[in-house]
Amino acid sequence: SPEGISERSSFFRRKNKEDQLIRAEFGERDEKTKLYSFHKTPERELGDFGLGVGIYFWTLRVLAIICLIAGFISIPNMIYFNSSDYDGSGRSSVPSGLELGAICTDTEWVPCPTCKESNWAFPRYTSIRRYATAKNDENLVFVLRNNCNITLHEAICAFAAMVFVVVSFIIMSLVSRRREVRLDEYQQTASDYSIEVSNPPENAVDPDEWKIFFSQFEGAQVVAITVALDNEELIRTLVKRRKILKSIKALLKDGVEFDSDNMDEMISQCVDVPSWKKYLCFTSDGKSKYETVKALEAKAEELSKRNKCVSNIFCTFQTEQQQREVLEKLSTSGYERTCGSNSIQDAYKFRGEHVLNVTEANEPSDVLWENLDTKIFTLIVHVFAAFVLVFGFIFLGAFLIYLAGNEGSALWTTVTITAINQIVPRLCKFITSFESHKANGSYEASLYVKMTVFKWINTAIITSLLHPFVATIDSGPETLTKMVKSIFIAELVTNPSLLLLDIGGQIQRHYLGPRANSQEQMNLRFRGAKFSLALRYTEVTKILFLTFFYSALYPGGFFFAA
Secondary structure, eight states: HHHHHHOOOOOOOEEEESSEEEEOTTTSSSSEEEOOOOOTTTTGGGGOHHHHEEEEEEHHHHHHHHHHHHHHHHHHHHHHTTTTOOOOOOOTTEEEEEEOOOOOOOOEEEEETTGGGTTTTOOTTTOOEEEEEEOTTTTSSSEEEEEOOHHHHHHHHHHHHHHHHHHHHHHHHHHHHHHHHHHHHHHHOOOGTTTESOOOOOOOOOHHHHHHHHHTTTTTOEEEEEEEEOOHHHHHHHHHHHHHHHHHHTTTTTTTTOTTOOOOHHTBOOOOOOHHHHHHHHOOOHHHHHHHHHHHHHHHHHHTTOOOEEEEEEEEEHHHHHEEEEHHHHOOOHHHHHHHOOTTTTTGSBBTTBOOOEOOOOTTTTOOGGGGTTOHHHHHHHHHHHHHHHHHHHHHHHHHHHHTTTSOOOOHHHHHHHHHHHHHHHHHHHHHHTTTOOOOOHHHHHHHHHHHHHHIIIIIIIIHSSSSGGSSSSSSSOOHHHHHHHHHHHHHHHHHHHHOOOOHHIIIIIIIIITSSSHHHHHHHHHOOOOOOHHHHHHHHEEEEEHHHHTTTTTTHHHHHH
């Protein structure tokens, strides 16, 4: 419908007279709009979606160039691995796509009187046969030796590629900070004008008192003061109530207008919830939901009567320059805040005695208001418990990969690793949801670390540990190098394909959307897929880590990464 289309027009862009792209507002009808161009949109304009998004796409492009150049540096090694100088028996028996890797087919059986079968037997890898005895004399032991040699020249080439990568990363980090500042200058946001006080006196609830304090600095013009109270339980109760009211609204019959002041009538107009949905989807009917709402309202009323302490103060100034000057004058160290250093002027202390911890404020949409009063010790405990769970699941994933390896095929191991990597983001999001972060940035950082550690270990390290050392450059079906190539292909095909197909979004738009009970519900079904920078950076670093970890054995991985 037209309403649904206008609701989604915020994802379009239009040009103004100066040919500068500006983001269309919700419900834009007067100006001509169009979709973002995937190849013509300037990087500076991507900041409309957030500073992190603009930096992400720039980082992606730079990393691709770095990996491509590192691949070119490694070409001498690829040529050597594919030559008779390295493998005297020829490369005809090497699996396709691995000719440029260190797989060795030039082997011979040699006597080894001191070798023991226990050191050379690998029950899980039946195709790897490296130990044998003479038919007429079991004491005469032979082992299979590789005749392929890697010289100092190849080591220097691999080392040069990694040195280039490390130096490039350092330069990229320095340039990234400058680009971040430049992108930030293109976008005017509330955080550019605001500061946050994270340690105000608990009884400093008067916004006028704070306005007078910040206005004392020369040229400072205070526009707004926000006093955040220690009422996270009340906020969570109200949020839960609102979510349930929205779920009741979704149950209304088509054409019924929701009226929160007449809930008894609303409940009578709700459609019946099928029994299977109650048990399988844990969904309740309208009456049960309303009973929960009434209980939450009673709880919220009781919580609102309690005295609240101040947890944070937000101050917005007239200009960016004023914000920076006040931020510079009030910046203090942890020692000064704890010990109340005499080096700080009394005028810069609130009420003449409180040394404030002042930082640049986060975006209002980035602040998790229900967690503002969370103590640092509580957050540390939550994060520690979350990482204990993550490492527990890492061991579980390693065990599943081990079981898959018992099938004797690289295919099953690759499928298991890919499946685990698809489950990891949902699992880590669920675990991280129990942590009390004060801002989305902190939440995303914690989520990124968990997913990165999980995927790095499961994708690269576990694969290496579960394979015997003699299988590293073996030419059989269970060789480690072949496994690495399979993981590259699976990761480069599976994840992008799932993102492009957007199976969940297709179901939402084409099946559930037309069957929604109201226009609003249908509009919600047409929302785009959620974009998580933590997940995107995890996928990037996972591919990079896999590439660098096996670059000496499989230098062609640089081109896969690029």
